[in-house]
Structures are given as structure tokens and as C-alpha cells.
Amino acid sequence: MEIPFPCYRYLLPCINLIVAFLLCGFAANAQLPVDTSAKGVRKFKQEIHTSIKTDSTFFRKDPLRISIPHLSKDTISPIAINIKTNFQAGVNAQKKRVLAGINEQRKSLLTSLKLPKTDSITIDVNNHFKKLFDTRPILKINSGMVCYNANYRSFIDTPYLENGILQNNLTGRLNLTVAGVFPLQLNFWLRQSNSHFFKNIYDVQIAFNGAAFQEKLRTGIRERLLALAPAIKDPRLEKLYMDKLSALIDQENVLKTIFNPQKLVEANEIIKVPKLTWDGNLPDSVNVRREDSSKKAARFFLSGYDSTKKVFEQVRNQVDSLKNKYEDVRQRVRQYQQLVNGNWNDLQSERDWKNKLQEYGLSDIKLPAKYRWLLGLRSFSLGRSPVNYSELTAKNVSINGISVEYNSWYYLALTAGMVNYRFRDFVVNNVNRKPQYLGMVRAGLGRLEKNYFILSAYRGRKQLFASSATVNSTITITGLSAASRWAINRTSYLTAEVGKSVTPDFRNNPPNAGGSNVLKLSDKDNQAIAFHLYSVIPITNTKIEAAYKKTGANYQSFSSYSTNAAMESWYIKADQSLLKRKLRIAASLRKNEFVNPFIVQDYKGSTLFKSLTGTLRIRKWPLIIIGYQPMSQYTKVDDLVMENRFQTFNATLFHNYTVHQLRMATTIMVNKFYNHNTDTGFVYYNATNSYFTQHFYFNAFTANAGISVTKNSRYTLQVLDGGIQPNIPRFGTIGIGIRINNWNNSEIKAGGYMSANIRLWKQDMVFLNYEHGYLPGNKNQLVRNEMGTVQFIKTFNFK
Structure with a gap:
């Protein structure tokens, strides 16, 4: 047989010589001719033969076994033949093992030299995450939606x-996805209307999708760790450990059976106690020969025990050494499995990944620097972007420009663009709008979810007054702020912020630019402070939130629009769960908390808004919600928009149940407004509204019937409602209904409505809705109102 590697030509003879010497040594110790004529010796040897024959596994598994045959002059030749046969068999077995190892190493080498398949993952052991993502193509559209x-x-x-x-x-x-790594989201919104109040909108935004990148990174690393698992698990070490463990068990069985303690004691007594084997009926010469033969056999037995014990100790030391290595490999594999199958949703920063890998003993695995940096990118967007930083800088602001926010162990944010309060655009007069812009830089240390300290600087132009007749309705403002967050414990934190602005002082005529007040910390009119406390008490299931804000008369930022007056606002909220979370009570107190752009707030500084809500949710019982809450209403007068606030009472009962296998649902609602006709533009001021509806869910259709009553000092409106909605398999649903309106028991008019949900293909839907109804008018009569909606939603995925 030709050996594929020349270096093994010198290794095989050396191994054969070593095996030969070992076999000869064991054979020499095992084969000692003795005389067996004595009766005691014959009995002792028969016991040894019986033990050897009963333990067949010893001879089958241990090539270096120790045997004690029936010794006599006639057995010397067979013993020699047996030694030669065992020697040759041992040499052949060792040769086969060496050749098998060579073939296995050759196969492993050839396998490592093969080129990987195109769909396989190749791993650099020195860089586990090299080429983690496929960077082709440059731009790929994954999925989307159009509505x-x-x-x-x-x-x-x-x-x-x-x-x-x-x-x-x-x-x-x-x-x-750009370059297979950077997930982006392109959003667009186009709105066209013939209304004088609603402005046409043409918005486009492209933003870095941080959540998608986190998921993509988690998936890529998980696949890479799964590919690394076979490399971590060493099959050769496992096989060697199992072989040695099996050999140790065999040696231990030999020591417990052939060389049991009783036989060792008897052998030692034969050697050490004189004339122990003598028989008084035999001559002394015979007893001497018998004693010599017995002692030789006993010495041979003890020598075999010593040899076996020595081999046992050697194998046990090898097993102990291999066991430590084997357990280390198993522990590492278990750590990989736990890491791969564990919860990765909280891994949102470089430090989180580092701590997670160290937790599973994988500190030697490092994420590539570029991915570590991207983990800290919280947001990046171009186009229409919401800005919501802090109470004293910018909050609930929409800009059209660029916005970047990064947070790892440090924090950095940049925002620049034109300001647009489009989320309130229904109260904005398009004619009187003035250009506004905002530029802000924020930098600090720490993480937003934990402890941090952040400095902010902003500059921009904003419109203070909505009226076109106001002089200098837009001003340029500059401001600084310092904010900090302190995590009190795992469920509680406190934030504090101080700010100072430089703006024209409208208390003077003409307004004073106030540029000399930049560094005058003693001037309290252009300073502000804000605190916010949040705490959760897990033992009592209690949530507490409180905030306090105070601004000087001349402090300006992009989070408030009050002018020429100092403002102090605060609120406190509490949420308590009782009866094993079946009952939830939420309460709050607010003072001057609402601040909206371009709106005249119609309330005094001492106005206090109260809110109390209770929710009872018990299985198989009706859901009950009762609340006393503030409400806001907008009224337009000439060029100004006024906001009025008042309290409301709401109570709702909803129950889903079954009667004689028929599913039904009942809804009861009561609503009460606490206001007057002097502070509202609606007809139903200080009104009480009661509503009841009943749904019946049949197999072929759904039916509903309901009644509502709205009443105040000026009118009473009753509405009866009934409808049916057939279920059309594989198509959708179609519903029709009728409403009968009774106004002050003097005017009755009927209207109707219809709706349809039509399924197109597999995922696309078309929604149609039309209503011919009536609404109460200002002239104490019902006014006809037509309402219709058409909606089409198309979703697509590219694989």
C-alpha cells in the first residue's frame, strides 16, 4: 500500500518497535512456568481461570490483557506460540490505526482545500464576521405599500x-437596502384638497431604518454563529475521549472482577505466611514444592495486578485531562446555542453586544467597527421629519430638512430645516404664514435610556403671532440648554433641564434685541427650568409621573409659543392596578400644560384640569370604562383661532357573549359635556349623549341595531340605527343600513349608509363607504350631509 505522505515512512517503524517492546514486556510478565502438582495451588489457579473466563469482555476489548493459563511443562510451547500470535496481532492492529489516522488527516486536508459552494458561508477563524453581508446589488427594493x-x-x-x-x-x-447593509425607508405623502383651511401637501422623506438594521445585524450574526458551531465542536476530541473512557471502564472492571480484594488478600497471605499451603498428609518435600509453586503463582497474580493498576492510573489521568478539554468544548457549544436561541431584542448598542458576548464567554468575538458604529445611529432622515428633543428646546415640531441622531457611549444630534407645524395645519391660516426655520446641535455623554448629560444650542426664526396685522410677527431666537437624566433605580428616573434664550423683548416698544443679555445669568426673564419624574413600583403595580416647567416672560424656544408672560405649568399622573390587574385607575392633575402654536389660549393661569379614569376588566364579564377628562375645541374668529377647554364625563360598557350558540355584543355609552354656549362653537354644548347598540353575529351575516339620544337645554336629537352586513367568502363584506333622525320631536328625516370591503388578489383591499345623513345646524334644524370614502391599499414584496 502506498503511503500518500513520505514523512510517515519513518514514523511507522518507530511505532511498530514501541508496540513490540510493550507487548513483549506484558507477555514476559504474564507467562511464568510453574509446577502445578500441589492441590492448594491447583485450587487457587482454578479460581483465577474461572474469573478470567467469566469476564469475556476483558479479553475482547483489552489487547494487553493479563492471562494466567494452566502451567506445566507441556504448556511452554503453546505459550510461546500464543505470545507470537498476540504480538503479530498487536502490530497489525497498531498499523491499521496509524493508517486510518493518516487517511482521515488526508481527507480533512483535501476537504479544507476544496472551493466552497456559492450558497455556503465561508468563515475566517481570525475574523468571525468578515464579509457578514452580501454587498450586492447596490440598491434593492425589498417591500412597500401604496395607499x-x-x-x-x-x-x-x-x-x-x-x-x-x-x-x-x-x-x-x-x-x-443600499449595498446589502444599509436599510432605508422612503415615505411619501401627497394631499390635495379644495378646502380653504387644509393646505396641499407634497412630502417626501428618506430615513435610515434603525430597527431593520438591528434585525438584519441580529440575523446575520446568528447565521454566522450557527455556521461557527461545527468548527467549535471537535469530533476528534470527542471520539478520543469516549475511547479512553471506555478503556478506563474496562480496566476498572478487570480490577473489580479478576483482581478483587479477596483474591489479593489470599495472594499476599500465600507469599507472606509460611507453610500456609502445607498438607500434613503429604511429605515435606512435596509441601515445599507446593509452597514454591503457590508463591510463584501468587507473585505472578500480584505482578499482573500491579501492571493492570498502572495501566488503569495512566488511562484515568488521560481521561481526566481529556474530560476537561471535552467539557470546555461542550460548554462553549452550549454558550453558542444559548446565544443564538436567546432574546436579542435588547441588543441595541455596541456595549449591549459586548456584554452579551462576554456573558456567554465569547469575549474574543468582536463586531466589525463599521457595524458597531451603525448600532448607535438612532435616526437619520432627509425631508419631512418630526423633532422631539426636550421641554426647553424643541418638542412636537415638524421640519423639512435633515435630522441625525447618534447615541453610543456619547450622544450627538443635528437638526436643520424649515419649520412646519403641519400636525396642526387645520388651524393655520395659509395667507398669514411666515417662513420659519430651525437649526440645532446637541452633544453629550451617556445613553438616552440610562444616564446622560447633554448640551444643546439652537437658533432659528419663528412666527409668534398669526395675525397679518401684527408688526414683527417673526423673530430670530437663539438659545442654550443643559439636560441630564439620572436613573434612580431600574424602574425610576429623573430628568432636569435648564435653558436660556436670547430674543427681542416685546415688552419694549420698539422691541429690544436683547443682545447684551447673553451672559447675564442674573436675568430671570429669559431663563427656564424643567423637571420630569417617572417611577414604577412593581410590588404595588403603581406608575407615577410628574413634571414641572417654569419659563421667564422673555424665554423663547421651539417647544412653546407664549409671549410677554411668565408661564408655570405642572402635572402629576398616577396609574394603579388593583384586584390582580382587573381594575385599573388612572388620575392626573394639570395646570397650564397645553401650549399650541398660533392659538389663543382662552383660560386663566390658575386653571386646573382634572382627569380620572377607571377600567374594570374581568374575564367573561362586561368591560367597564368610566372617565372624567378635559377636552379641547378650536374656534376660528377672523384671522385668529381660539382654543377652549372644558371637562367631560364618559362611561362605556362593552360585553361580548354567546346565547344559545349565537355570538352577540352589547355597547352602552354615556357622554356629558360640562361647558356653556359662551365658550364653544358647537351646537351641542353642555349636552348629554347616550348611545346603545347591539350586534348579532350569524354565520352568514352580521346585524346591528342601535339608538342614540343627545340632549341639552336647546334641543333633543334621537337617532335610530339598523344595518346588516353579509359575509361573502373569498370576496369580503358588504353592509347596508338606515338611520332615522328625530329633531326636537318636530322634524324627522331618514338617511342611509353602505360600506364594502373587497379583497383583491391575496393582500390588496378596497374600502368603500357612503352615508346620506343629517347633522344638527345652527338654525335649529337638521342639515343634509353627504359623506363618502374610497380607499385602496396595495402591498408588495420582492424576494
């Missing part, structure tokens, strides 16, 4: 009197 919505109102039920309003909305989202 078209058309709304028509013949009469708007608000203080803004408009007729025949049609609004078209087109929204969409595309999920992109």
Missing part, C-alpha cells in the same frame, strides 16, 4: 363652515 384615499364631505361638522370638500391622499412606503 390612495379619497374623502368627500358636503358639509363639515366643525366651526369651519365649508361645503363640498374633496380631499385626495396618496401615501406610500418603500423599504430599500
Whole structure:
């Protein structure tokens, strides 16, 4: 047989010589000719033969076994033949093992030299995450959604009197991947309307999808760790450990059976006690020969025990050494399995990943620097972006520009763009709008979810007054702030912020630019402070939140629009769960908390808003919600928009149940407004509204019937409602209904409505809704109102 590696030509003879010497040594110790004529010796040897023959596994598994045959002059030749046969068999077995090892190493070498398949993962042992992502193609569209919505109102039920309003909305989202690594999200919103109050919108935003990147990174690393698992598990070490463990068990069985303690004691007594084997009926010469033969056999037995014991100790030491290595490998494999199968949702920063890998003993595995940096990128967007930083800088602001926020062990944020309060655009007069912009830089240390200290600097222009007649309605402001967060414990934290702004002082005429007040810390008029406390008490299931804010008369930022007056606001909230979370009570107190752009707040500084809500949720019982809450209403007067606030009472009962295998649902609602006709533009001021509806869920259709009653000092409106909605398999649903309106028991008019949900293909839907109804008007009569909605949603995925 040709050996594939020349270096083994010198190794095999050396191994054969070593094996030969070992076999000869054991054979020499094992084969000693003795005389067996004595009766005691014959009995002793028969016991040894019986023990050897009963333990067949010893001879089958141990090539270096120790045997004690029946010794006589005639047995010397067979013993020699047996030694030669065992020697040759041992040499052949060792040769086969060496050749098998050579072939295994050759196969392993050839396998490592083979080129990997195109769909396989190749791993660099020195860099586990090298080429973690496939960077091709440069740009890939993964999925997306497009939605078209058309709304028509013949009469708007608000203080803004408009007729025949049609609004078209087109929204969409595309999920992109750049270079196989960077997930981006492209959002667009187009809105066109014939209303004088609603502005047309053409918005586009492209943003870095941090959540998608986190998931992509988690998936990529998990796949890489799974690919690394076979490399961590050493099959050769496992096989060697199992072989040695099996050999140790065999040696231990030999020591417990052939060389049991009783036989060792008897052998030692034969050697050490004189004339122990003598028989008084035999001559002394015979007893001497018998004693010599017995002692030789006993010495041979003890020598075999010593040899076996020595081999046992050697094998046990080898097993102990291999066991430590084997357990280390198993522990590492278990750590990989726990890491791969564990919860990775909390791994959102470089430090989180590092701590997680160290937790499982994988500190030698390092994430690539570029991925570590991207883990800290919280947001990056171009186009329309919301800005919500802090109480004293910018909060609930929408800008059209660029916004970047990064947070690892340090924090950095940049925002620049044109300001647009589009989330309140229904109260903005388009004619009187002035250009506004905001630029802000924030930098600090720490993580937003834990402890941090952040400095902010902002500059921009904002519009203070909505009226076009106001002089200098836009001003340029500059401000600084310092904010800090302190984690009190795992469920509680406290934030504090101080700020100072430089703005024109409108208390003077003409306004004073105030540039000399930049460094005058003693001037309290352009300073502000804010505190926020949040705490959860797990033992009592209690949540507490409190905030306090105080600003000087001349402090300006992009989170408030008050002018020429100092403002002090605070609120406190509490949420308590009782009865094993079946009952939830939420209460709050607020003072001057609401601040909205371009709105005249119609309340005094001492106004206190109260809120109390209770929710009872018991299995198989009705859901009950009772609340006493503040409400806000907008009223437009000439060029100004006024906001009025008042308290409301709400109570709701909902129950889903079954009666004689028929599923039904009952809803009861009661609503009460606590206001007057002097502080509202709605007809139903200080009104009480009661509502009851019943649903019946049959197999073929769903039916509903309901009644509502709205009443105040000026009118009473009763509405009866009934409808049916057949279920059409594989198509969707179609519903029709009728409403009968009774106004002050003097005017009765009937209207109707219809709706349809139509399924197109597998995932796309079309929603249709139309209502011919009536609303209460200002002239103490019902006003006809037509409402219609068409919506189409298309989703797509590219594999």
C-alpha cells in the first residue's frame, strides 16, 4: 500500500518497535512456568481461570490483557506460540490505526482545500464576521405599500363652515437596502384638497431604518454563529475521549472482577505466611514444592495486578485531562446555542453586544467597527421629519430638512430645516404664514435610556403671532440648554433641564434685541427650568409621573409659543392596578400644560384640569370604562383661532357573549359635556349623549341595531340605527343600513349608509363607504350631509 505522505515512512517503524517492546514486556510478565502438582495451588489457579473466563469482555476489548493459563511443562510451547500470535496481532492492529489516522488527516486536508459552494458561508477563524453581508446589488427594493384615499364631505361638522370638500391622499412606503447593509425607508405623502383651511401637501422623506438594521445585524450574526458551531465542536476530541473512557471502564472492571480484594488478600497471605499451603498428609518435600509453586503463582497474580493498576492510573489521568478539554468544548457549544436561541431584542448598542458576548464567554468575538458604529445611529432622515428633543428646546415640531441622531457611549444630534407645524395645519391660516426655520446641535455623554448629560444650542426664526396685522410677527431666537437624566433605580428616573434664550423683548416698544443679555445669568426673564419624574413600583403595580416647567416672560424656544408672560405649568399622573390587574385607575392633575402654536389660549393661569379614569376588566364579564377628562375645541374668529377647554364625563360598557350558540355584543355609552354656549362653537354644548347598540353575529351575516339620544337645554336629537352586513367568502363584506333622525320631536328625516370591503388578489383591499345623513345646524334644524370614502391599499414584496 502506498503511503500518500513520505514523512510517515519513518514514523511507522518507530511505532511498530514501541508496540513490540510493550507487548513483549506484558507477555514476559504474564507467562511464568510453574509446577502445578500441589492441590492448594491447583485450587487457587482454578479460581483465577474461572474469573478470567467469566469476564469475556476483558479479553475482547483489552489487547494487553493479563492471562494466567494452566502451567506445566507441556504448556511452554503453546505459550510461546500464543505470545507470537498476540504480538503479530498487536502490530497489525497498531498499523491499521496509524493508517486510518493518516487517511482521515488526508481527507480533512483535501476537504479544507476544496472551493466552497456559492450558497455556503465561508468563515475566517481570525475574523468571525468578515464579509457578514452580501454587498450586492447596490440598491434593492425589498417591500412597500401604496395607499390612495379619497374623502368627500358636503358639509363639515366643525366651526369651519365649508361645503363640498374633496380631499385626495396618496401615501406610500418603500423599504430599500443600499449595498446589502444599509436599510432605508422612503415615505411619501401627497394631499390635495379644495378646502380653504387644509393646505396641499407634497412630502417626501428618506430615513435610515434603525430597527431593520438591528434585525438584519441580529440575523446575520446568528447565521454566522450557527455556521461557527461545527468548527467549535471537535469530533476528534470527542471520539478520543469516549475511547479512553471506555478503556478506563474496562480496566476498572478487570480490577473489580479478576483482581478483587479477596483474591489479593489470599495472594499476599500465600507469599507472606509460611507453610500456609502445607498438607500434613503429604511429605515435606512435596509441601515445599507446593509452597514454591503457590508463591510463584501468587507473585505472578500480584505482578499482573500491579501492571493492570498502572495501566488503569495512566488511562484515568488521560481521561481526566481529556474530560476537561471535552467539557470546555461542550460548554462553549452550549454558550453558542444559548446565544443564538436567546432574546436579542435588547441588543441595541455596541456595549449591549459586548456584554452579551462576554456573558456567554465569547469575549474574543468582536463586531466589525463599521457595524458597531451603525448600532448607535438612532435616526437619520432627509425631508419631512418630526423633532422631539426636550421641554426647553424643541418638542412636537415638524421640519423639512435633515435630522441625525447618534447615541453610543456619547450622544450627538443635528437638526436643520424649515419649520412646519403641519400636525396642526387645520388651524393655520395659509395667507398669514411666515417662513420659519430651525437649526440645532446637541452633544453629550451617556445613553438616552440610562444616564446622560447633554448640551444643546439652537437658533432659528419663528412666527409668534398669526395675525397679518401684527408688526414683527417673526423673530430670530437663539438659545442654550443643559439636560441630564439620572436613573434612580431600574424602574425610576429623573430628568432636569435648564435653558436660556436670547430674543427681542416685546415688552419694549420698539422691541429690544436683547443682545447684551447673553451672559447675564442674573436675568430671570429669559431663563427656564424643567423637571420630569417617572417611577414604577412593581410590588404595588403603581406608575407615577410628574413634571414641572417654569419659563421667564422673555424665554423663547421651539417647544412653546407664549409671549410677554411668565408661564408655570405642572402635572402629576398616577396609574394603579388593583384586584390582580382587573381594575385599573388612572388620575392626573394639570395646570397650564397645553401650549399650541398660533392659538389663543382662552383660560386663566390658575386653571386646573382634572382627569380620572377607571377600567374594570374581568374575564367573561362586561368591560367597564368610566372617565372624567378635559377636552379641547378650536374656534376660528377672523384671522385668529381660539382654543377652549372644558371637562367631560364618559362611561362605556362593552360585553361580548354567546346565547344559545349565537355570538352577540352589547355597547352602552354615556357622554356629558360640562361647558356653556359662551365658550364653544358647537351646537351641542353642555349636552348629554347616550348611545346603545347591539350586534348579532350569524354565520352568514352580521346585524346591528342601535339608538342614540343627545340632549341639552336647546334641543333633543334621537337617532335610530339598523344595518346588516353579509359575509361573502373569498370576496369580503358588504353592509347596508338606515338611520332615522328625530329633531326636537318636530322634524324627522331618514338617511342611509353602505360600506364594502373587497379583497383583491391575496393582500390588496378596497374600502368603500357612503352615508346620506343629517347633522344638527345652527338654525335649529337638521342639515343634509353627504359623506363618502374610497380607499385602496396595495402591498408588495420582492424576494
